[in-house]
Amino acid sequence: MADDTAATTLVPEKVIHTYPLIRHSDMSEEMRVEAVELSVTACEKFSHNNELAARMVKESMDKKFGPAFHVVVGESYGFEVTYECTNMCYMYFGGNQAICIWKCS
Amino acid sequence: MAPKKKDIGAASRAKIGDDEALDWLKPRTLIKPDDQEDVPEADLEEEVGRILTTINSQWIADEVAYHYGKGMFVTKPKPTFGKAYPLYIHQGTAIRKDSDEAKAQIAAGYGMVGFDDAGPKRVKIKKTKTEEEEEEEPEPDQPAADEAKGEDDHAAEEEKPAEPEPEKGAAEEQKPGEEGEATEEKGEGEVGEEAQEVEQEEDDNLDQILAESFVIKPRVKKLANQFNFCERAALTYNYPRRSVDTQTVPPPRANYGATALQCIIFDYYQEDYARKMKEKEDEKPKRLRKKKAKHAKTEQQIHDEKLAQRIREAWAILERLVNQNIYDDIAQDYRYWDDPSDEFREGMGSLLPLWKFQFDPMRSHAVCDVQWNPHYQDLFAVAYGSLDFTCQQKVGCLCLYSIKNPAYPEYAVITESPVICLDVYKEIPYLICVGLYDGNVCVYNAQLSLESQYQYKSNSVRDKHSNIVWEIRWGRRLIDGEPSFFSISGDGRVVQWAVMPGELQATTIITLTSNVPPIPGPDGTMLTVNSCGSCICFHPEKTEIFMVGTEDGMIHTCSLKYNRNYVRSIQGHHMPVYRINYNKYNNSIYASCSGDWRVKIWEDGRDEPLFMFELGSPVGDVKWAPYSSTVFAACTADGKVYVYDLNVDKYRPICVQAVVSKKTKKLSRLDFNSKLPVIVCGDTKGTCHVLKLSPNLRVMCKPPKKAQGIDQRTLQIMKLDKLLSLVRDPPFQTGVVDEKFEDD
Numbered sequence: 093m094a095d096d097t098a099a100t101t102l103v104p105e106k107v108i109h110t111y112p113l114i115r116h117s118d119m120s121e122e123m124r125v126e127a128v129e130l131s132v133t134a135c136e137k138f139s140h141n142n143e144l145a146a147r148m149v150k151e152s153m154d155k156k157f158g159p160a161f162h163v164v165v166g167e168s169y170g171f172e173v174t175y176e177c178t179n180m181c182y183m184y185f186g187g188n189q190a191i192c193i194w195k196c197s
Numbered sequence: 198m199a200p201k202k203k204d205i206g207a208a209s210r211a212k213i214g215d216d217e218a219l220d221w222l223k224p225r226t227l228i229k230p231d232d233q234e235d236v237p238e239a240d241l242e243e244e245v246g247r248i249l250t251t252i253n254s255q256w257i258a259d260e261v262a263y264h265y266g267k268g269m270f271v272t273k274p275k276p277t278f279g280k281a282y283p284l285y286i287h288q289g290t291a292i293r294k295d296s297d298e299a300k301a302q303i304a305a306g307y308g309m310v311g312f313d314d315a316g317p318k319r320v321k322i323k324k325t326k327t328e329e330e331e332e333e334e335p336e337p338d339q340p341a342a343d344e345a346k347g348e349d350d351h352a353a354e355e356e357k358p359a360e361p362e363p364e365k366g367a368a369e370e371q372k373p374g375e376e377g378e379a380t381e382e383k384g385e386g387e388v389g390e391e392a393q394e395v396e397q398e399e400d401d402n403l404d405q406i407l408a409e410s411f412v413i414k415p416r417v418k419k420l421a422n423q424f425n426f427c428e429r430a431a432l433t434y435n436y437p438r439r440s441v442d443t444q445t446v447p448p449p450r451a452n453y454g455a456t457a458l459q460c461i462i463f464d465y466y467q468e469d470y471a472r473k474m475k476e477k478e479d480e481k482p483k484r485l486r487k488k489k490a491k492h493a494k495t496e497q498q499i500h501d502e503k504l505a506q507r508i509r510e511a512w513a514i515l516e517r518l519v520n521q522n523i524y525d526d527i528a529q530d531y532r533y534w535d536d537p538s539d540e541f542r543e544g545m546g547s548l549l550p551l552w553k554f555q556f557d558p559m560r561s562h563a564v565c566d567v568q569w570n571p572h573y574q575d576l577f578a579v580a581y582g583s584l585d586f587t588c589q590q591k592v593g594c595l596c597l598y599s600i601k602n603p604a605y606p607e608y609a610v611i612t613e614s615p616v617i618c619l620d621v622y623k624e625i626p627y628l629i630c631v632g633l634y635d636g637n638v639c640v641y642n643a644q645l646s647l648e649s650q651y652q653y654k655s656n657s658v659r660d661k662h663s664n665i666v667w668e669i670r671w672g673r674r675l676i677d678g679e680p681s682f683f684s685i686s687g688d689g690r691v692v693q694w695a696v697m698p699g700e701l702q703a704t705t706i707i708t709l710t711s712n713v714p715p716i717p718g719p720d721g722t723m724l725t726v727n728s729c730g731s732c733i734c735f736h737p738e739k740t741e742i743f744m745v746g747t748e749d750g751m752i753h754t755c756s757l758k759y760n761r762n763y764v765r766s767i768q769g770h771h772m773p774v775y776r777i778n779y780n781k782y783n784n785s786i787y788a789s790c791s792g793d794w795r796v797k798i799w800e801d802g803r804d805e806p807l808f809m810f811e812l813g814s815p816v817g818d819v820k821w822a823p824y825s826s827t828v829f830a831a832c833t834a835d836g837k838v839y840v841y842d843l844n845v846d847k848y849r850p851i852c853v854q855a856v857v858s859k860k861t862k863k864l865s866r867l868d869f870n871s872k873l874p875v876i877v878c879g880d881t882k883g884t885c886h887v888l889k890l891s892p893n894l895r896v897m898c899k900p901p902k903k904a905q906g907i908d909q910r911t912l913q914i915m916k917l918d919k920l921l922s923l924v925r926d927p928p929f930q931t932g933v934v935d936e937k938f939e940d941d
Binding site: 107109113115116118166167168169170171172173174175176177180182184187188189190192194196 | 448449450451452453454455456457458459462463465466469470
């Protein structure tokens with residue numbers, strides 16, 4: 093039993109989480125799923141270029157849900173934004189990237 | 198004129214014949230009416246010229262008519278207008294344009310026709326008419342000339358009917374002529390004005406074209422009459438305009454701010470992971486969660502419980518101490534007393550009754566199954582159910598008794614339904630699976646507190662049996678290491694239950710088919726009838742082979758690998774088979790007992806039993822002794838326990854002992870203790886009797902002088918083999934089987 097507990101305490105430190113994790117979102121279910129999927133695709137496609145990733149997400153979101161989305165992709169930044177309600181999603185991805193998507197026209 | 202024409206026709210026909218020299222026409226003779234005048238060829242050939250004169254041959258110079266007034270014939274007055282007859286005169290509204298009246302009207306501002314109707318065309322026609330009338334006059338002569346020429350010109354001929362009678366006079370001729378001329382005129386006009394549109398004859402187009410050519414004419418006021426339309430116009434009142442604005446509420450907005458830092462992201466991931474882990478735990482079945490919730494108690498409660506547990510343990514020890522004193526003599530007997538009379542009774546033995554175990558709430562229940570614990574020699578499990586199916590009990594009970602404490606069970610748990618069968622797991626002796634009267638199966642963990650009840654239970658909705666579970670047996674572990682057990686039920690199914698974490702997973706191993714043809718159901722469907730399984734027994738070595746007894750007396754040998762077919766099938770009994778038990782030393786020998794009063798000893802692959810014993814009452818149970826290959830015991834419904842030793846007596850029991858009064862109680866099940874020389878048997882009034890086997894019932898083999906080192910097991914096998922060879926070698930003697938033992 094002692095070995096087991098030791099193993100379980102050790103394991104979580106090693107685990108690197110890469111799954112998309114929503115920190116804050118007031119989007120509708122459908123929109124959120126879409127946003128998460130887009131972000132994942134974009135960040136995987138442009139893993140070394142956050143700017144391109146953000147652009148891709150922004151453009152796709154504009155196309156799907158109407159214009160004036162704003163997207164920030166980065167590893168460390170702070171923000172304070174005004175957004176149209178039900179159009180905000182702040183999420184983490186890949187364990188080190190924060191993606192903020194909001195709409196404001 | 199008519200005969201002339203005919204002549205011409207005939208001539209032309211002849212001409213066609215000659216000129217074109219059509220051979221195929223020659224043989225044809227013209228059919229003539231009989232009274233046709235014969236005209237000589239020469240006359241026919243003669244050409245007759247058509248002569249038109251100015252004199253009308255039809256004209257009657259002096260027509261006479263009867264005058265009724267005068268009462269005499271008078272000559273009709275000659276019409277003053279030459280040769281035309283006015284048949285009908287109608288005073289029209291049209292007036293000649295250049296008449297005085299028309300001029301007066303034009304001067305007054307009326308009369309000029311608008312461009313919209315056929316006016317302009319008519320105007321033009323009228324204009325040209327005067328000129329054309331002169332041209333028209335020589336025309337009537339022309340057709341005459343044309344006609345003389347023959348039928349060359351079809352166009353000329355077409356015109357003929359319109360023109361040939363010019364005698365009617367100019368006034369009459371004008372009207373029909375007008376149209377003809379008009380069309381001609383159109384044609385001319387087109388040619389003259391726009392060469393490229395010669396072929397267009399559609400009136401609309403023409404009108405337009407013509408209209409264009411008369412644009413010069415000033416539009417004049419129309420003559421107001423019933424045929425002319427009047428255009429009137431009115432202007433409605435224009436309302437003044439004004440603008441109204443409104444503004445929608447702007448979509449709601451909100452503010453959000455956060456800081457993304459590696460540490461924050463990491464922390465949040467950790468938090469989420471922990472949450473997920475917790476959720477996973479929560480997904481475990483409710484029952485387990487409940488248990489956990491129970492454990493989550495305050496320190497005080499835990500302390501109290503521990504204290505209570507300690508006190509309970511102390512009381513249990515105290516109870517045992519007291520019981521040891523009370524039952525001291527029995528305990529002494531159990532250990533040391535051997536019936537001395539055995540020495541004088543050659544081969545016969547007896548059973549010494551020791552303790553009786555009863556559980557007060559279960560006085561009215563029957564002991565449906567009893568089994569010694571394979572690990573603790575002093576412990577046995579009892580299933581309390583009911584065998585009175587007309588008056589079935591509502592609850593059942595699973596009890597564990599220790600012979601150290603005959604007063605009260607070590608473990609007792611009330612079940613929702615009568616318990617019919619049980620089996621203790623050899624690997625984990627505190628796990629007991631039970632089969633219930635309602636078709637459910639449960640696994641009880643004797644280590645858990647009583648409140649927790651069962652540890653696993655089959656799903657009552659999804660996969661429980663639809664009939665009584667008659668026997669339940671632990672099997673070997675599955676490939677994944679889960680324990681599994683098998684149950685057989687009256688619904689004809691053998692089901693394997695895998696003990697998964699938190700649940701039992703059912704797999705139907707075999708459905709027992711019967712020979713009964715399908716019975717038509719109430720709605721026309723055919724219902725197949727399964728035979729009802731009543732007992733199951735696994736082969737000690739071949740784990741996939743098992744035997745199934747049914748209520749119609751069949752004993753089927755089945756394999757886990759086939760779910761439809763039996764490996765072997767024999768008609769073992771005539772009543773339900775209550776128990777099949779393999780010999781502990783020889784895997785091909787097994788015993789079966791049935792409601793048809795008989796116990797039979799079988800050998801695998803043989804359709805006839807090796808031995809058959811009739812006990813004079815339904816036999817509830819038969820078990821081979823663990824210590825000897827030839828000893829087995831059976832208990833009957835008339836309250837007796839029979840012990841046989843085939844080595845001593847092949848036909849009669851070496852011990853028959855009435856354990857309970859046959860009037861009120863029946864013996865249902867019995868079991869040999871694996872280590873101690875005792876058996877336990879249960880009756881239908883909830884009492885378990887522990888009996889000690891006298892020395893004659895447990896005689897061990899003496900090794901022969903030649904081979905002293907042989908161990909007991911080999912000796913037992915040899916003993917049985919020797920016995921079997923005796924039975925097998927001479928062909929089966931029916932007399933042996935039929936012989937009944939003496940009633941005592």
